[in-house]
Amino acid sequence: MTAICIDHVSKRYGPPGAPLILGDIELEIPEGQFVALLGSSGCGKTTLLRIVGGLETATSGRVEVAGRDLGTTAASRRRALGDVGFVFQEHNLLPWRSALANVLLPLENRKVPRSERRAIAEAMLEVVGLSAASAKLPHQLSGGMRQRVAIARALSYDPSVLLMDEPFGALDAQTRDNLNLELQRIWLEKQKTVVFVTHSIQEAVFLADRVVVMQAGPGRIVADVPIELERPRGIDVLATPEFARYTGVLREALTHQAATDERGSAA
Known part of the structure; x- marks a missing residue:
């Protein structure tokens, strides 16, 4: 089944005639697939994610999530x-609430019965390996731990689709590698449909089943590359020829299109 259908979506800010941020995006994502949106800053990948998540509205076109039209x-x-x-890249945890209480928040908003909330929140903290930190406030947690709480919170109400906007972009390299491994483990266990925005070629290849490459001017898809590396993937896969081949293909897609655009502008 198709989890997300993006049908000729465009986006501009301002009146008709203002420059397009996104231009005629078409993309279908099957249920349970892990898709990375890869591109440089300004290519529209975050705007597209926000449209799918209902935080922005498309100027034209149609988006369906789980078979329901957002428009x-x-x-x-x-x-x-x-x-x-x-x-999000920023964890957006409420600083006065413990890790457990932050995970409880969407369950409270959805009026999940009080008798069920705590068990669900505790189970989600266990999934992300933070059961021992449930009583800690956000300032008592490392950056990586705060992002794991944010993931637990997003999973608490069992959504079928998980949208992730450069969630590890502000972390150091070692923490980022560890969280990539953790996210892969969670995805293999939960089998959610994931759309993951990143500007890191290595991160995209490591995590995704499929990498969708975007370019700006206006934002559009220039390549759609399946990643056929066995799972689970360990950090040692980064040193393999197969991994290098995929990173090369994606780098070529990014640089070739950028060079084409530059020549077109000069002309």
């Missing part, structure tokens, strides 16, 4: 977005 009725939109979890 029809308010009720349909609410039902579709109720099946979506979002993890």
